[in-house]
Amino acid sequence: xxxxxxxxxxxxxxxxxxxxxxxxxxxxxxxxxxxxxxxxxxxxxxxxxxxxxxxxxxxxxxxxxxxxxxxxxxxxxxxxxxxxxxxxxxxxxxxxxxxxxxxxxxxxxxxxxxxxxxxxxxxxxxxxxxxxxxxxxxxxxxxxxxxxxxxxxxxxxxxxxxxxxxxxxxxxxxxxxxxxxxxxxxxxxxxxxxxxxxxxxxxxxxxxxxxxxxxxxxxxxxxxxxxxxxxxxxxxxxxxxxxxxxxxxxxxxxxxxxxxxxxxxxxxxxxxxxxxxxxxxxxxxxxxxxxxxxxxxxxxxxxxxxxxxxxxxxxxxxxxxxxxxxxxxxxxxxxxxxxxxxxxxxxxx
Amino acid sequence: xxxxxxxxxxxxxxxxxxxxxxxxxxxxxxxxxxxxxxxxxxxxxxxxxxxxxxxxxxxxxxxxxxxxxxxxxxxxxxxxxxxxxxxxxxxxxxxxxxxxxxxxxxxxxxxxxxxxxxxxxxxxxxxxxxxxxxxxxxxxxxxxxxxxxxxxxxxxxxxxxxxxxxxxxxxxxxxxxxxxxxxxxxxxxxxxxxxxxxxxxxxxxxxxxxxxxxxxxxxxxxxxxxxxxxxxxxxxxxxxxxxxxxxxxxxxxxxxxxxxxxxxxxxxxxxxxxxxxxxxxxxxxxxxxxxxxxxxxxxxxxxxxxxxxxxxxxxxxxxxxxxxxxxxxxxxxxxxxxxxxxxxxxxxx
Numbered sequence: 001x002x003x004x005x006x007x008x009x010x011x012x013x014x015x016x017x018x019x020x021x022x023x024x025x026x027x028x029x030x031x032x033x034x035x036x037x038x039x040x041x042x043x044x045x046x047x048x049x050x051x052x053x054x055x056x057x058x059x060x061x062x063x064x065x066x067x068x069x070x071x072x073x074x075x076x077x078x079x080x081x082x083x084x085x086x087x088x089x090x091x092x093x094x095x096x097x098x099x100x101x102x103x104x105x106x107x108x109x110x111x112x113x114x115x116x117x118x119x120x121x122x123x124x125x126x127x128x129x130x131x132x133x134x135x136x137x138x139x140x141x142x143x144x145x146x147x148x149x150x151x152x153x154x155x156x157x158x159x160x161x162x163x164x165x166x167x168x169x170x171x172x173x174x175x176x177x178x179x180x181x182x183x184x185x186x187x188x189x190x191x192x193x194x195x196x197x198x199x200x201x202x203x204x205x206x207x208x209x210x211x212x213x214x215x216x217x218x219x220x221x222x223x224x225x226x227x228x229x230x231x232x233x234x235x236x237x238x239x240x241x242x243x244x245x246x247x248x249x250x251x252x253x254x255x256x257x258x259x260x261x262x263x264x265x266x267x268x269x270x271x272x273x274x275x276x277x278x279x280x281x282x283x284x285x286x287x288x289x290x291x292x293x294x295x296x297x298x299x300x301x302x303x304x305x306x307x308x309x310x311x312x313x314x315x316x317x318x319x320x321x322x323x324x325x326x327x328x329x330x331x332x333x334x335x336x337x338x339x340x341x342x343x344x345x346x347x348x349x
Numbered sequence: 350x351x352x353x354x355x356x357x358x359x360x361x362x363x364x365x366x367x368x369x370x371x372x373x374x375x376x377x378x379x380x381x382x383x384x385x386x387x388x389x390x391x392x393x394x395x396x397x398x399x400x401x402x403x404x405x406x407x408x409x410x411x412x413x414x415x416x417x418x419x420x421x422x423x424x425x426x427x428x429x430x431x432x433x434x435x436x437x438x439x440x441x442x443x444x445x446x447x448x449x450x451x452x453x454x455x456x457x458x459x460x461x462x463x464x465x466x467x468x469x470x471x472x473x474x475x476x477x478x479x480x481x482x483x484x485x486x487x488x489x490x491x492x493x494x495x496x497x498x499x500x501x502x503x504x505x506x507x508x509x510x511x512x513x514x515x516x517x518x519x520x521x522x523x524x525x526x527x528x529x530x531x532x533x534x535x536x537x538x539x540x541x542x543x544x545x546x547x548x549x550x551x552x553x554x555x556x557x558x559x560x561x562x563x564x565x566x567x568x569x570x571x572x573x574x575x576x577x578x579x580x581x582x583x584x585x586x587x588x589x590x591x592x593x594x595x596x597x598x599x600x601x602x603x604x605x606x607x608x609x610x611x612x613x614x615x616x617x618x619x620x621x622x623x624x625x626x627x628x629x630x631x632x633x634x635x636x637x638x639x640x641x642x643x644x645x646x647x648x649x650x651x652x653x654x655x656x657x658x659x660x661x662x663x664x665x666x667x668x669x670x671x672x673x674x675x676x677x678x679x680x681x682x683x684x685x686x687x688x689x690x691x692x693x694x695x696x697x698x
Contacts, residue, residue, distance in 0.1 A: 037669070159638065182627075182669060187610040218606055224597040228606040230635075231592055235584035237627075238636060240620035241651040243580055244680075248573040251680045252687060253696070255619025257567055257577040260694055261536040263617065270604025270612065271589035278531075278586075286579075287587060289508065302590040320386070320531060331593075331600045338601060345609055347602070 025152065025205045027212075031056060031122040033139060035066035035111070038156060039128030041184040044073045046126070048105035049213040055111045056118035063111040070109060074102040119146035124209060125153045126178065131160060137168040144170035154178035154206055158230050161223045163195035172197040178206050179227050180215070190215030191227040216347045232271060273339045276330035279319035280310045374501065374554045376561075380405055380471040382488060384415035384460070387505060388477030390533040393422045395475070397454035398562040404460045405467035412460040419458060423451040468495035473558060474502045475527065480509060486517040493519035503527035503555055507579045510572045512544035521546040527555050528576050529564070539564030540576040565696045581620060622688045625679035628668035629659045 028051065032043040035057040043066065047053040057063050082098040096104070112118050119125075125147070129139050140153065147153075153175045155162055166172035176198045181187035190210030194203045203219075210217040218228055226234055240254050262274065275283045284306040291300030310317070310330060317330030328334040338344055377400065381392040384406040392415065396402040406412050431447040445453070461467050468474075474496070478488050489502065496502075502524045504511055515521035525547045530536035539559030543552045552568075559566040567577055575583055589603050611623065624632045633655040640649030659665070659679060666679030677683040687693055 159635075181610055189606055189609050191606070216605065216609060218598060218602045220598050222595060222597050224592065224595065228592060228598055228603060229610050231597075232585060232588050232603070232607055233611075233623075234635060234639060235588045236581060237620050237624050237632065238639075238645075238648050238651055239581050239584045240624065241632075241636065241655065242647055243573065243577060244621070245647075245651050245654040246571060246573065248571050248580075249567060249569050249577055251621045252693070253567045254577060254581070255621050255688055256565065256694055256696060257538055257540070258581055258619040259617065259688075260538050260565060261530055261578050262582075263619065268608065268612065270607040271586050272593070272600045272604050274582075275586050275589065283586060283590075286508075286583060287590065290583060290587075296587075298591055298594075299587050302587055302594050305590065305594040339604060339608075344601070345605055347605060 025123075025150070025201070027123040027152075027205075027209060028052060029054065029122050029124075031118050031125045031143075032128060033057075033118070033125060033143065034128035034130075035059075035062040036128060036130075038180060038182055038184070039126075040066045040069045041073075041182075042126050042128060042156065042180055043109060044070050044105065045184050046213050047108040048077065048101065050108075051213070052108050053110070054118040054122065055109065056113070056115060057111075058113060060113055063113065067109075067111055070106060074106055077102050077105075115142055116146045119143060119151070122147065122151055124206075125151060126156055127154065128156045131157060133160065133164060136160065136165055140165050140168040140170070144168070147171075150174070152202055152206065156180055158191070158227045159225060161195065161225065162193060162198070163223060166195050166197055173199040174202050176203055176206055177220075177227075178210060181229060184215075187229075188215050189218055189229065191218045191220055191229065193220035193223060193227060195223060216345065218347070269339055272331045273337065276317040276328075276332055276334075276337070277320065277323075278317070280306055280315060280317040280330050281319070283317070284311060374472075374499075374550070376472040376501075376554075376558060377401060378403065378471050378473075380467045380474045380492075381477060382406075382467070382474060382492065383477030383479075383505075384408075384411040385477060385479075387529060387531055387533070388475075389415045389418045390422075390531075391475050391477060391505065391529055392458060393419050393454065394533050395562050396457040397426065397450065399457075400562070401457050402459070403467040403471065404458060405462070405464060406460075407462060409462055412462065416458075416460055419455060423455055426451050426454075464491055465495045468492060468500070471496065471500055473555075474500060475505055476503065477505045480506060482509065482513060485509065485514055489514050489517040489519075493517070496520075499523070501551055501555065505529055507540070507576045508574060510544065510574065511542060511547070512572060515544050515546055522548040523551050525552055525555055526569075526576075527559060530578060533564075536578075537564050538567055538578065540567045540569055540578065542569035542572060542576060544572060565694065567696070618688055621680045622686065625666040625677075625681055625683075625686070626669065626672075627666070629655055629664060629666040629679050630668070632666070633660060 030046050030051045031054045032039050033056045035055050043053050043055045055063060055066055078098050125143060127139060129135055149171065153169045153171060155165060155177045156179055157177060158179045162175060162177045166175055169175045177193040179191040181189055192203065192207050192210060207217040207219060220227055224231060243249055243254050244251055269277065284303050287299050288303035290296060291303050315329045318326065318328045318334050321328055323334050323337055323340060325335050332338055379395050379400045380403045381388050382405045384404050392402050392404045404412060404415055427447050474492060476488060478484055498520065502518045502520060504514060504526045505528055506526060507528045511524060511526045515524055518524045526542040528540040530538050541552065541556050541559060556566040556568060569576055573580060592598055592603050593600055618626065633652050636648050637652035639645060640652050664678045667675065667677045667683050670677055672683050672686055672689060674684050681687055
């Protein structure tokens with residue numbers, strides 16, 4: 001399902017029955033609340049990673065659809081992993097077959113509309129209900145009534161902030177966000193965001209849990225609407241839409257421009273790697289110009305940051321140089337910047 | 350130098366001595382004004398595409414650096430095309446060798462600080478001087494004094510608009526922007542932008558010229574600061590920078606998030622293709638929410654556009670479906686959207 005090269009345990013590749021005890025906070029059973037598109041993915045990924053999973057939804061039909069989705073995910077897993085395992089395990093007798101792994105995952109999943117049953121013995125909650133403040137708050141209230149004081153609560157939200165629900169969980173110190181991207185097997189990020197009252201050990205425990213279910217954990221140290229990926233995505237999509245809305249050019253030329261310039265050649269760099277390539281002097285000038293002319297205070301602050309933290313320290317970026325050969329510094333050090341390291345996407349720096 | 354698959358004449362691959370007569374506007378000699386990084390690239394690409402090129406700069410040292418860059422470009426061309434041509438032309442006697450092509454390109458280039466000499470017999474001007482209004486205006490005034498009334502003027506600017514200089518050129522009807530991206534061989538786009546007084550035939554002639562020198566022409570029908578690629582790039586880089594400036598997460602996690610979610614798997618889609626994938630209902634809701642809450646009037650207008658032009662017409666996008674199999678409509682039609690077509694990047698739709 002994925003085309004990324006990862007050295008970390010990959011989604012779908014962890015299958016031993018798990019009893020995870022990081023930092024004295026054992027996690028064996030996970031409750032996934034809300035059986036929609038993303039909740040279903042989180043539940044299956046957690047189960048195939050070796051955890052017991054209870055899927056809780058107020059609607060029985062949602063649970064039926066979720067169960068059907070899980071059967072389909074198991075088939076996809078088999079189609080992909082079966083042939084690989086047969087090759088990898090030639091001559092080894094002790095491993096489970098892909099078929100056994102998939103069956104065990106489905107066996108670890110239970111589906112219920114009963115909050116008490118879903119929360120019984122639960123060590124961690126992943127909340128996946130709609131992005132409506134009142135619905136989320138009511139959900140946390142209801143769950144809290146059935147939860148052990150030790151249970152860690154996480155929210156899979158990217159537009160609402162954990163501090164908005166910390167009190168409703170009844171355990172603010174044991175609550176943070178763990179946000180997944182749709183298509184959890186291809187886009188296997190886990191954005192972990194604390195609110196000011198989250199205990200650091202709980203935050204790190206959730207980071208570890210994200211790794212245990214095959215996600216690349218991305219630590220958000222401050223609350224930020226949109227977390228990381230939607231903070232990047234929304235203004236970019238909005239700019240594309242602006243070109244169309246204003247009738248500047250065709251939709252095809254919008255997409256063509258991006259793909260020609262950045263879609264393939266530079267696919268190994270993210271935006272800050274691209275910023276180094278362009279050069280931090282240019283990045284500064286552009287942000288300063290637009291910050292003053294739009295006006296846009298955050299853009300102006302970004303220009304000031306680049307001046308102070310990069311330019312004034314001689315970190316000018318690569319400025320069109322060769323990342324394999326040229327000596328330069330910016331957000332990355334050249335030659336051989338971190339983003340060229342094959343482990344970069346694993347988050348092991 | 351490029352990794353794109355293109356069916357169109359590729360940069361570096363057109364080498365016949367050219368006398369282009371599209372729409373009764375012959376182009377044989379091109380004057381490239383400003384011998385900086387991008388001007389040097391434009392000049393070489395134009396020469397190797399078969400046009401006579403005069404490079405004009407006020408600084409003799411700039412011309413020296415440009416000439417050295419051209420020698421290096423010719424070596425790069427030889428290193429890449431020589432072996433290919435040897436294979437492709439096996440048994441054919443009539444083609445020029447790569448060495449002859451490169452030599453002919455260098456022979457077509459002249460370098461001068463004399464505006465009269467550079468403009469003598471010039472059919473098209475590509476202005477590449479610094480992005481300072483007064484400098485550009487003075488340049489156009491000086492060039493205009495030596496130009497035939499028929500000469501087409503183009504500006505390689507992406508932050509300033511052609512209407513700002515239309516009068517200074519002395520030929521507003523024969524003036525528009527033709528903006529290139531840095532790294533013209535990899536990012537071979539030519540953004541063509543008219544001002545309200547540009548003659549449509551001149552606009553199309555410049556589009557054709559862009560094709561003749563191996564660019565994928567992108568037509569901008571209205572003036573827009575940043576044209577297409579920088580309109581997309583600036584808010585995206587700015588959002589990345591905002592995460593760093595605010596201390597939300599590490600620079601590596603910013604880049605990692607993007608590359609994992611969109612850098613590889615979806616590199617064949619541009620932003621509007623990605624918008625279809627996410628679903629236009631979601632795109633609408635997100636833009637409406639942020640448009641109201643930031644507030645951001647353009648974002649709100651973008652949401653309204655999506656509702657009226659897409660959602661109200663049942664164009665809901667792919668919504669996570671399979672672009673190879675699922676029937677759906679959004680900005681593209683599924684299955685088999687235009688961006689999957691191997692000719693998509695050639696601009697032939």
